[in-house]
Amino acid sequence: MAKGLVSVSEYATDAGGASALDDSRRRRYAEQLEEGYILLFEKAPFPLPDAAERAALAGVRQASAAYHKNISYRPGEDRVKGIARGGGDEELVRRALRAYSRNALQLLTDLFPGYAARWKLDFASFRPEEEKGRQLSMRARNDLIHVDSFPTRPTNGSRILRVFTNVNPSVSRWWITTDTFEVLAPRMAMDAGLAAAARARSGWRQGLASLGRRLGLAHEARSPYDRFMLGFHHYLKANTTFQSGCPKYRWEFPAGSTWIVLTDMVPHAVESGQFALEQTVIVPREALVRPDVAPITVLERLCGLPLTA
Numbered sequence: 001m002a003k004g005l006v007s008v009s010e011y012a013t014d015a016g017g018a019s020a021l022d023d024s025r026r027r028r029y030a031e032q033l034e035e036g037y038i039l040l041f042e043k044a045p046f047p048l049p050d051a052a053e054r055a056a057l058a059g060v061r062q063a064s065a066a067y068h069k070n071i072s073y074r075p076g077e078d079r080v081k082g083i084a085r086g087g088g089d090e091e092l093v094r095r096a097l098r099a100y101s102r103n104a105l106q107l108l109t110d111l112f113p114g115y116a117a118r119w120k121l122d123f124a125s126f127r128p129e130e131e132k133g134r135q136l137s138m139r140a141r142n143d144l145i146h147v148d149s150f151p152t153r154p155t156n157g158s159r160i161l162r163v164f165t166n167v168n169p170s171v172s173r174w175w176i177t178t179d180t181f182e183v184l185a186p187r188m189a190m191d192a193g194l195a196a197a198a199r200a201r202s203g204w205r206q207g208l209a210s211l212g213r214r215l216g217l218a219h220e221a222r223s224p225y226d227r228f229m230l231g232f233h234h235y236l237k238a239n240t241t242f243q244s245g246c247p248k249y250r251w252e253f254p255a256g257s258t259w260i261v262l263t264d265m266v267p268h269a270v271e272s273g274q275f276a277l278e279q280t281v282i283v284p285r286e287a288l289v290r291p292d293v294a295p296i297t298v299l300e301r302l303c304g305l306p307l308t309a
């Protein structure tokens with residue numbers, strides 16, 4: 001079953017960004033998130049970009065889509081990538097992304113202090129293109145249902161947690177979701193190559209050790225989990241029977257709304273929408289409150305072998 005939306009109402013913060021949520025409420029939100037629900041704030045619980053930033057975001061032109069699917073922001077380096085040369089006011093776009101990144105991280109920290117103590121900060125992004133009818137290669141398409149896996153940033157079993165905000169002034173963003181990972185995986189993971197990923201594990205460990213010795217780059221190697229998840233992303237997008245026949249649930253994210261979702265577990269497609277901001281963090285298994293339904297646990301149960309380093 002698709003788990004659907006949980007509406008977070010009556011969420012208010014003080015000047016320091018702290019809310020009055022009690023610990024049991026926070027734990028419940030973490031459980032719902034990890035069970036595959038999308039947490040929705042009908043109104044973003046932080047300031048949206050100001051008028052100047054909004055104009056800069058609306059006017060920005062992206063560099064070639066072959067290299068940049070979105071405009072990205074690296075919080076650690078305060079650096080924006082993906083704007084075409086002369087394609088907008090880079091300083092204002094950076095200001096907007098910097099503020100969004102801070103606000104989104106503050107929200108996540110308030111809601112999920114247990115994650116914040118251990119997460120790895122990932123990138124933020126701005127999505128300037130209208131998603132409906134967008135011309136992208138099959139693996140890059142957002143309108144095909146998929147779970148997220150980053151080709152360049154393996155997680156080794158940690159979770160992909162994302163905050164999205166629809167900064168379009170008037171038009172909703174629409175998503176389609178289907179059954180969550182723990183329902184899909186028992187039906188499809190073997191066909192999608194789980195056994196091969198698990199079998200490759202011992203070879204992978206030897207290869208990793210050897211590569212690490214030679215290059216000192218062991219941390220960048222792709223674990224069997226990451227290899228499977230990237231393959232599963234491609235498998236789902238290419239699977240026309242799944243794309244046309246799976247149960248579909250449609251969700252509306254109104255202008256100005258914010259939603260939080262574990263996109264490695266909630267299969268999703270963007271049906272339409274333009275102008276969204278997003279921040280990602282990577283949450284390790286040890287910080288989860290429902291590790292039993294995490295994709296890494298589901299997959300290891302299915303194949304009977306560990307899939308991480």
Ligand SMILES: [Fe+2]
Binds near residue numbers: 148268
């Ligand atoms: Fe995605």
